[in-house]
Amino acid sequence: MLPPPMTFPRLLPACCCLAAALILAGCAGPRMKRLSDERYPPEHPDTEIGVYIGELDRELDEIAIIESDAYAFVDDEIKRRQIEQLQAKARKLGANAVQDVRILAKVIKGFIADEAVPFTAWKQGEYELFFMRGVAVRAADVEPADFAELNPRGGWVVDALPVPPRLDEVIAQIPIEQAPPADAAPPAVPAADDAGEPAMIVIEPPTDTEPEVVVPDAEPVGAMPVPAAPDPLPSENPILTD
Numbered sequence: 001m002l003p004p005p006m007t008f009p010r011l012l013p014a015c016c017c018l019a020a021a022l023i024l025a026g027c028a029g030p031r032m033k034r035l036s037d038e039r040y041p042p043e044h045p046d047t048e049i050g051v052y053i054g055e056l057d058r059e060l061d062e063i064a065i066i067e068s069d070a071y072a073f074v075d076d077e078i079k080r081r082q083i084e085q086l087q088a089k090a091r092k093l094g095a096n097a098v099q100d101v102r103i104l105a106k107v108i109k110g111f112i113a114d115e116a117v118p119f120t121a122w123k124q125g126e127y128e129l130f131f132m133r134g135v136a137v138r139a140a141d142v143e144p145a146d147f148a149e150l151n152p153r154g155g156w157v158v159d160a161l162p163v164p165p166r167l168d169e170v171i172a173q174i175p176i177e178q179a180p181p182a183d184a185a186p187p188a189v190p191a192a193d194d195a196g197e198p199a200m201i202v203i204e205p206p207t208d209t210e211p212e213v214v215v216p217d218a219e220p221v222g223a224m225p226v227p228a229a230p231d232p233l234p235s236e237n238p239i240l241t242d
Contacts, residue, residue: 032089033065040094040138049087050097050164051134053174060137063093070129074103079171082132095136097164103176105130130176 038061043049066089068082086098105128112125165173 031065031067035062035064035135038063042094043091043096045091047091047096049090049095051083051087051101051167051170052097052099052164053101053170055099056097056137058139060097060099060139063090063095063136063138066090066093066098066134066136068132070106070131072127072129074130074176076171078130079103079132079174080167083167083170086132086134086136090136093136095138097137097139098134099137101132101134101170101174103130103132103174105176105178132174 040063066086068085071078071082082103083101086101090096090098107126108129109126110124111122112127114121114123
């Protein structure tokens with residue numbers, strides 16, 4: 001005897017579980033990519049973590065690329081919150097600074113609210129989210145000359161880093177960039193200029209004009225003349241005017 005067919009109330013829990021699984025699979029949280037095999041003990045929660053927009057001009061151990069939560073918009077308060085998230089992650093990794101900090105915008109494709117109808121509805125679309133990314137780094141440990149010079153919390157004395165800029169300066173100067181697709185190849189880094197600083201990567205925006213088509217062994221094809229429109233035919237029922 002065949003089992004009774006499943007009705008809609010019995011299918012509803014399974015559909016809800018499937019929808020929840022799809023949502024969780026598509027909404028990935030902040031990511032982290034390890035750059036070093038070295039493992040450091042976490043820093044104290046009160047340890048100050050310097051935040052730098054550029055890269056520090058000294059030899060550092062790059063521990064990991066870290067990211068903050070993503071938000072639909074960015075203002076000074078959101079930037080401050082994202083910086084605190086990067087600092088907290090850096091402490092857990094044993095880093096004492098975060099360099100190359102910037103904000104990236106990524107396009108998310110999925111369901112968005114349909115504002116064209118007077119009731120709550122959803123439609124396929126895309127929207128932007130903004131997250132902060134940086135590189136958690138640690139300065140080289142310096143072996144003390146005397147046991148009395150050990151860090152009070154234990155461990156070696158850490159090489160001093162440059163004085164980090166004030167948080168307000170970081171918030172005002174942090175750049176916002178477009179996040180490349182996951183399958184996009186990284187852009188080539190240009191050679192350094194005379195001052196030793198890496199040159200800026202300039203991406204030319206696409207132009208709306210199409211390139212001129214050139215036929216081999218022939219003159220370039222220009223714009224073709226447009227024939228004049230024929231005179232309109234007389235209407236069978238002309239409109240009478242005074």
